[in-house]
Amino acid sequence: MNTKEDYINKLGLEPHAEGGWFKDISHSPDKYFAPESDGERYRYTSIIFLLDSSSPSHLHKLNHDEIWFYHDGQPVIIHCISESGKYWTVKLGKDIKNGEVLQYSVPQNTIFGAEIAGSGFGVVSCVVAPGFDYHDFILFTRSELLEQYPQLSAVITKMTVAEK
Structure with missing residues (x-):
C-alpha cells in the first residue's frame, strides 16, 4: 500500500496555494x-492532487469547470x-453502494474546497x-x-485559513 510520502516523493508533488500537494x-x-x-488558455489542464487531514483544499473559485477523479486513499469530500x-x-x-462517486464536475464560478473524510490522505486528479x-x-x-454567506459560518471557518 502506498503512503502519503510515497505519492509526494515518487510523483514529485509540491505544495499548492490552496492547500494539499500537486503536480x-x-x-x-x-x-x-x-x-x-x-x-489564451490551454484547452484543458490536468493535475494529480493529494490532500490530508492537515492540508485541505481551501475554499476558492475558478471561472471554468473542474472535473475531479478519485484514485486512492480516503474518500474526499468536496464542499460547494x-x-x-x-x-x-x-x-x-x-x-x-453508499453514495460515493468516482468523479464529479464542479461547475464554473462555484466556490469550493475539499477535505478527506477521516484521517490519512486521498489522491485525486483534477482536469x-x-x-x-x-x-x-x-x-x-x-x-x-463570512460577510457574504454568514449562514455557512461552520463550513467557511473549517475550510479557510484564519487571517492574521
Missing part, C-alpha cells in the same frame, strides 16, 4: 482565446457554495477546461466569505 501532469498541445478569461449561497457536498470515493491559469483562480479569505 501538473498534462495539458492540450494548443491554446485558444477563452472569452470568459479574456486570454453556489453564487446564490446554496451549499452542498459530494463525496468522491469507491464505495458507490480544468479551458485549462487552469492563476488569473482565473480566486482563493478566498475567511472574512470575505
Whole structure:
C-alpha cells in the first residue's frame, strides 16, 4: 500500500496555494482565446492532487469547470457554495453502494474546497477546461466569505485559513 510520502516523493508533488500537494501532469498541445478569461488558455489542464487531514483544499473559485477523479486513499469530500449561497457536498470515493462517486464536475464560478473524510490522505486528479491559469483562480479569505454567506459560518471557518 502506498503512503502519503510515497505519492509526494515518487510523483514529485509540491505544495499548492490552496492547500494539499500537486503536480501538473498534462495539458492540450494548443491554446485558444477563452472569452470568459479574456486570454489564451490551454484547452484543458490536468493535475494529480493529494490532500490530508492537515492540508485541505481551501475554499476558492475558478471561472471554468473542474472535473475531479478519485484514485486512492480516503474518500474526499468536496464542499460547494453556489453564487446564490446554496451549499452542498459530494463525496468522491469507491464505495458507490453508499453514495460515493468516482468523479464529479464542479461547475464554473462555484466556490469550493475539499477535505478527506477521516484521517490519512486521498489522491485525486483534477482536469480544468479551458485549462487552469492563476488569473482565473480566486482563493478566498475567511472574512470575505463570512460577510457574504454568514449562514455557512461552520463550513467557511473549517475550510479557510484564519487571517492574521
